[in-house]
Each structure stands twice: as structure tokens, then as C-alpha cells.
Amino acid sequence: MGNVxxxxxxxxxxxxxxxxxxxxxxxxxxxxxxxxxxLHGIKGLLEGRYVxxxxxxxxxxxxxxxxxxxxxxxxxxxxxxxxxxxxxxxFEQIFxxxxxxxxxxxxxxxxxxxxxxxxxxxxxxxxxxSRIRFVGVPKTIDNDLxxxxxxxxxxxxxxxxxxxxxxIIRDGLVYGSGQITIVEIMGRNAGxxxxxxxxxxxxxxxxxxxxxxPEVPFSTEHLYExxxxxxxxxQKSVVIAVxxxxxxxxxxxxxxxxxxxxxxxxxxxxxxxxGTAAVLAGLVAEKFKNKVRPIELSVLQRAAAHMxxxxxxxxxxLAGGQAVRAAFSGMTGMTVVFDRxxxxxxxxxxxxxxxxxxxxxxxxxxxxxxxEHGAYVAKELTDYIRPLIQGELSQIMVDGLPxxxxxxx
Amino acid sequence: MGNVxxxxxxxxxxxxxxxxxxxxxxxxxxxxxxxxxxLHGIKGLLEGRYVxxxxxxxxxxxxxxxxxxxxxxxxxxxxxxxxxxxxxxxFEQIFxxxxxxxxxxxxxxxxxxxxxxxxxxxxxxxxxxSRIRFVGVPKTIDNDLxxxxxxxxxxxxxxxxxxxxxxIIRDGLVYGSGQITIVEIMGRNAGxxxxxxxxxxxxxxxxxxxxxxPEVPFSTEHLYExxxxxxxxxQKSVVIAVxxxxxxxxxxxxxxxxxxxxxxxxxxxxxxxxGTAAVLAGLVAEKFKNKVRPIELSVLQRAAAHMxxxxxxxxxxLAGGQAVRAAFSGMTGMTVVFDRxxxxxxxxxxxxxxxxxxxxxxxxxxxxxxxEHGAYVAKELTDYIRPLIQGELSQIMVDGLPxxxxxxx
Numbered sequence: 001m002g003n004v005x006x007x008x009x010x011x012x013x014x015x016x017x018x019x020x021x022x023x024x025x026x027x028x029x030x031x032x033x034x035x036x037x038x039l040h041g042i043k044g045l046l047e048g049r050y051v052x053x054x055x056x057x058x059x060x061x062x063x064x065x066x067x068x069x070x071x072x073x074x075x076x077x078x079x080x081x082x083x084x085x086x087x088x089x090x091f092e093q094i095f096x097x098x099x100x101x102x103x104x105x106x107x108x109x110x111x112x113x114x115x116x117x118x119x120x121x122x123x124x125x126x127x128x129x130s131r132i133r134f135v136g137v138p139k140t141i142d143n144d145l146x147x148x149x150x151x152x153x154x155x156x157x158x159x160x161x162x163x164x165x166x167x168i169i170r171d172g173l174v175y176g177s178g179q180i181t182i183v184e185i186m187g188r189n190a191g192x193x194x195x196x197x198x199x200x201x202x203x204x205x206x207x208x209x210x211x212x213x214p215e216v217p218f219s220t221e222h223l224y225e226x227x228x229x230x231x232x233x234x235q236k237s238v239v240i241a242v243x244x245x246x247x248x249x250x251x252x253x254x255x256x257x258x259x260x261x262x263x264x265x266x267x268x269x270x271x272x273x274x275g276t277a278a279v280l281a282g283l284v285a286e287k288f289k290n291k292v293r294p295i296e297l298s299v300l301q302r303a304a305a306h307m308x309x310x311x312x313x314x315x316x317x318l319a320g321g322q323a324v325r326a327a328f329s330g331m332t333g334m335t336v337v338f339d340r341x342x343x344x345x346x347x348x349x350x351x352x353x354x355x356x357x358x359x360x361x362x363x364x365x366x367x368x369x370x371x372e373h374g375a376y377v378a379k380e381l382t383d384y385i386r387p388l389i390q391g392e393l394s395q396i397m398v399d400g401l402p403x404x405x406x407x408x409x
Numbered sequence: 410m411g412n413v414x415x416x417x418x419x420x421x422x423x424x425x426x427x428x429x430x431x432x433x434x435x436x437x438x439x440x441x442x443x444x445x446x447x448l449h450g451i452k453g454l455l456e457g458r459y460v461x462x463x464x465x466x467x468x469x470x471x472x473x474x475x476x477x478x479x480x481x482x483x484x485x486x487x488x489x490x491x492x493x494x495x496x497x498x499x500f501e502q503i504f505x506x507x508x509x510x511x512x513x514x515x516x517x518x519x520x521x522x523x524x525x526x527x528x529x530x531x532x533x534x535x536x537x538x539s540r541i542r543f544v545g546v547p548k549t550i551d552n553d554l555x556x557x558x559x560x561x562x563x564x565x566x567x568x569x570x571x572x573x574x575x576x577i578i579r580d581g582l583v584y585g586s587g588q589i590t591i592v593e594i595m596g597r598n599a600g601x602x603x604x605x606x607x608x609x610x611x612x613x614x615x616x617x618x619x620x621x622x623p624e625v626p627f628s629t630e631h632l633y634e635x636x637x638x639x640x641x642x643x644q645k646s647v648v649i650a651v652x653x654x655x656x657x658x659x660x661x662x663x664x665x666x667x668x669x670x671x672x673x674x675x676x677x678x679x680x681x682x683x684g685t686a687a688v689l690a691g692l693v694a695e696k697f698k699n700k701v702r703p704i705e706l707s708v709l710q711r712a713a714a715h716m717x718x719x720x721x722x723x724x725x726x727l728a729g730g731q732a733v734r735a736a737f738s739g740m741t742g743m744t745v746v747f748d749r750x751x752x753x754x755x756x757x758x759x760x761x762x763x764x765x766x767x768x769x770x771x772x773x774x775x776x777x778x779x780x781e782h783g784a785y786v787a788k789e790l791t792d793y794i795r796p797l798i799q800g801e802l803s804q805i806m807v808d809g810l811p812x813x814x815x816x817x818x
Contacts, residue, residue: 011583012580012583040584040585069579070576070579070580071576071579071580071581071582071583072583075582075583075584075585076583076584077584078584159809159810162809162810163715163810163811164709166810166811166813167479167480167709167712167713167714167715167811168708168709168712170478170479170480170712170813171421171479171480171708171711171712172480173480173484174420174421174480174481174484174485175449175484175485175486175487176449176484199809199810200810202807202808202810202812203807203815204812204813204814204815205813205815293707293708295705295707295708296704296705296707298702298704298705299577299580299702299704300573300576300577302580303576303577303579303580304576305576306572306576306715306716307715309809386808386809389809389810390808390809391809392806394803397801398611398612399611399795399799400568400571400608400718400795400798400799400800401568401571401572401575401608401609401611401798402572402575403611403613404575404579404613404614405613406612406613406614
């Protein structure tokens, strides 16, 4: 089966290393020569930075630790490959390195930007007659990949958010004082993860009072009216979930409303957001003269390995394994996707699709799933998410804290 | 044994309900008549708001759920009793209510402010010849209570912070890009909880690079020097733990440095703080022109029941039980404390001390335990905390999320 190289790209998820474990174990079980890991994705590969994974994953305990380790074990990058017509040299460099390592299969774990790299590399291989196969393994907490029913990484982030909302909502009740809590959740253009706040609505919890997704315009007047209406019903604590990427009707980001310090853009031209909850908290506090708490869930959404969904972890592992099988069977320019066969009992199948169908495409929450004039989500959306958060993967605890697998220099 | 009433006061901890469970179970096992719960502490009692706990804790499963439920099950208050010389009427009201309910034992779960209430009530009882006994059950994530070796609630918050730092530090390594992360931890005047960030330094984690406690003045120049020194050693990610309450050498709070919008004070005259990480992130970003992430751990420090220390939960339960035993044996004006008998193996004993010794006193981190000119903590301090985070209490999961006990109206 020749040698394999695997990389991780884009933002981490709490199960991105389960996919790496799936790639490694499946490749070794199926007779791969060596399995290399590029450090910090393609960017590291270009700089000649890679490791032989067998030196870092020595036994099944290491493999189990890897599945439970947050952040990208191999490091990541946000590196956009040019078109090979614009800059053939970078492709020549990458392929020279791959040939030197006798790579036959190249696996790349990432989101829609990373799938762009898989697409470009496989096209270059095709154009130049290279036999190296390029297969993508999807990951993102944002769940915004097209074609696939859902994406590895989303289920664990959703479980974390559902659990935290239950805790935050309970905490809000403690003084019975009319406090407003505004919780900001990651999601630039797609509200899937913010919608996961609705999971908190259970027999023992009222759930959040409002959920604002970036797919529809946000109105402060509407927000104020709804808060007033809850106060009229004598509600003591109001908890609101907002996506970091919500925009006013005029198209301006809420997070840029105050301060408006020019924020940077990343290598893919995305504006870096943040501060939405703080801006709204300022507005609401001024309007209602009440205690308002902004909470940013921040990087823990993608790093909270301590609150993984077992379903998600297993699917992330499976996606890595299926990508290896596809490459070994000769496929290239493809990525693994999930088809949902059944909701109850929950069942999925994997499939391989052409990576062009996923690269650079963002899947947003469909409008019929956004309800109450943009202030809540449909039961269908919560029902879609709930199977993905089922089951726990207990951390391996050492001396009171979760143990992770460390990439030793 | 007559009737018992129990209340919760001040900020919650993730094990404050384990103490409530300890009070309830011990009181029932020892033959109490009824066990009442005041809603929102003394403030609720004054308004005649209380419940018969037997209607809410119906079996052992309810008791187990209660032990795992975050926030104060009975609700809380921040209500400062006046001196009974200044306002005897409030005391008359409280005692009239207690006599009406035929209360013989009054248990109050709270921090040093709440112990002030226990002290005043027990003195009033003494002065007026009432036989009602008043006993305190300590709780606080801040660990700032005098006399006791440590306080229930601290161990779980410390475990949460140690775990999150391991995850945040790993996340910081992902891009290898010289990023600085500043994590803000609760603690107005005492740095015990911020010091818990040092727990993250383990075989598989470097730990935070700096830890700043409120006990010593904070210098931005010193911070810049240390960041420069780490950059010179080619470190790619810098993670810094700061207490919300750190102050500059001139005594001004760091969080008030920018914006300086007049923040409120609570009923005990404490300034409400927050924004320290954001202020520092602004300063550091300006100085180093680098990506800086501020993270506020926020209410999850006191509400993350999903990451409890079993040791802490067991001790919180025990403290509730011992308070009941003390009251039933005739003690009043006392509170439960822990003596550490041995570090390794870790062992504690409980004792009862006069509540005056704890009320309104804040225990700070001793200066010898603050090292590196105020930028780290001594191994002795980490060793003191580590036994308190041992063991896990698994949540009772229903449909993918932790189940809590809800106080039904």
C-alpha cells in the first residue's frame, strides 16, 4: 500500500485527533508502509516538517489517548494553496517532498477551506500524471460542509454547548433578580452550533429564551420587545444564545457596532469576529438598567475534549478510516461524507464524493428551521442535532486531570 | 430533634447542593421532624418563602441528582443582616417565622459574608433566650475562608480550571504562531483559584507561562519583559492566568484601566469586577502586534457541575452532615471547618469553630507561595491544591446531557 501522509488543517475540533487515530490505525491495519504526519499541515510539509507517526503512537493506550486529546495533535495551518496555474512551484515542491517520502496516499483532515487544498492537489496530480491519491476527511465544529448530513466535530461541540447552557441557565436562577445573560457561540455565517443551545430545553431545564443565528438579520428592537414580554410574565432570568456572526438589517456585524476597531482578516479573507455578546450586553444594560452578563464560550467550543460525544468521536474515527480505504482502493479527489439512513434508531452510512462538491461551499441553516421571527429554532433542527450528542467518552484521568497524548519534539 | 431549616447564600459552587444533600440526609437519618429549605436564603425567609424538602427530594436518586446539580438548588441571596441593635425588627420577623415553623436547627450554607448572618442570628438568639441553634456550612470557590484548611467548592473549581488550562494550552499550540492567550479567573482579593492554573503543569503539558494573583501588585513592564524573554526562547504560544482582581502598583484595578465606566458595588460594598483579561489583551496586542486572545472563564467556574472533584463533593456532603450533628448536639454560633491531618495519603478531619473566627475574614495566599516576582506560584501551593481535585463524580446523563434536580414550583 506504500506510504501514507496525513495532515490537519483549519481550526481544531475536540475529535479531530480521533480522525487522525482512524487514519493511522486503518492504514497500519491495511498494510501501509509508513504513516507520516505533516506538522502544521501543508505549510509544514513545504518546510520539510513531518514525523513518522509510529514513533508517537506506540500502542493501543497511545491510540486511546490520541482519540481523547484536544487541539490538532500534528498542529494546523490556515494556508491557502494558489491555483497551480498561478504558482506551479509550490506544487512542484510539495510533490517532490511526497515522492521523496514515497507517498501513495495523502489524507487531509479539514473543513471547506482544506478541501480546496485536496481539490487543487488532486487536480495537479491528474494534470502531471502523478499516482498519488488525495482524500479529504471532513471536520468542523461549524457543521457548514455541504453534501454531508453533518460533520465530525460538530456533535461534541453541540454536546458541550447543550451542557453548558443547562449549567448557565441554572446559574442565572440563583438570585431571582431579573438578570440577562447573553452567550456568544462560534459561527461566522452558519448557525448550526448556536442552534445547539436549544438542546438545553429538557424536562429539567427551560432552555434558552432566544436563539439568534447569523442566517437572518438581527433586530435590537425585536430583542427588546421579547425581553419586555418575558419581564411582563415575571420571568426572573433571561438567557440568550447569539452567534458571533449575527448582523443588523443593514448588513453590519453586531460585533463591529461599537469600538469598530478595524479587525483583521485571515488568509482566506474571513473577518475575525468576536465581541458580539459584549456589544449586545452594553445595549441591553443601557435599555433595561439591569444586570447583564456577556459570556463568550471562546476556544473551549473546539477544545473541550472533556465533554466529547461518543457518537461524534466514533464517527470521526470512522471518517479517517474510510478515507484511507478509499485512497487504498485508488480513489482520489474525494472526501468522506455521511448519509443519515434513519433518525430513530439513528444510523448513518459513509460515502465518498468528489471534493469539488464540498470545497469552498458553506451550508447554512435552512430558513424554515429558523422560527419566531429569527429568535428561535424549529424542533426539527434540535431533533436533527440530538442523535449527534449521544454517549460519552470518558477521559483517561491521571492525578485528577485528563491525560492527553503529547507530540514530543 | 425538632424541625430543621436550611438556606444557601452568596455565589454558588458546583457542590453547594452536595452540602444541601448532606444536611437533608443527615437530618432525616437522625430523626428530624421536617427539613425546610428557605428560598433565596434569609431574604426569602423574611418574605415567607420556603419549601418542605421532603416534597422535592423523594428518593435516593433525587439525592444523587441533587449532589450533581449546579447552582444553588434553593436559590441564593446577597443580603446583609443589620446589627440587631440597629434593626431589631428584622430579627423579630425572622424568629417569629422560625418559631411558627417550630425550628430547632438553622443551617446556613455560605461564605464569609453568610457566616456574618449566622453570627448575628446566634447572638440574637443568645440575647433573647431562644433555644434555636445556628450552624454554618462553609462554601466558596474562592477558598478565602479563615481557619479551615480549604473550603467546599474550591476543589471542583480548581479541577475545572486545571482541566481547561490543559485544553486551552493545547489549543494555543495549534498554529505555532506566537499567539498570546490571557485567561481571567474569578478571585477578587484572594488568588487561590487563579493559582489552580498551575495544576495544568503535568507530564503532558507545560502549564501556563505566568500566573498573576491579586495579593501582589501587577506590573505591565514585568509582563512585557517575561513575554519578550519567552519569545527570545522561540516559544510559539504564551498562556497567562490572571485573577480578575489584580491591581497596579498604584492600587488601581487593572480591569478599570480602560473604559473606566463606573461599575456597581454589591450589597456588601464589593466592587463588581471583570474585564481584566480584555484590558490586558488590549495592552499586550498594542505592544507586541501579535494575536492576543482574552478568555473569561466566567460563571462556569462556579457552575461546571460536569467537572466536579469527587473529593470536593464528598467533603461538601460531609460538611453539611457535620453541621446538622453539631446543631443536634446543642451547638450554636459555630461553623464546620476542615483540618488537614496528612498530605500523602490525603486525610482531613472536621471540627466546629466559633463563627466569629470566619465571618468577614478573608484568607489570602501567603506571600512565600507567590514566586518569580509575582508571576508564578510555589510548588507548595500546587501541592496543597492537588489532593482536592482527585476523583470524578460522573454526571447522570439523559439523552446526551447531564440531568439535574429541578425545584418544581
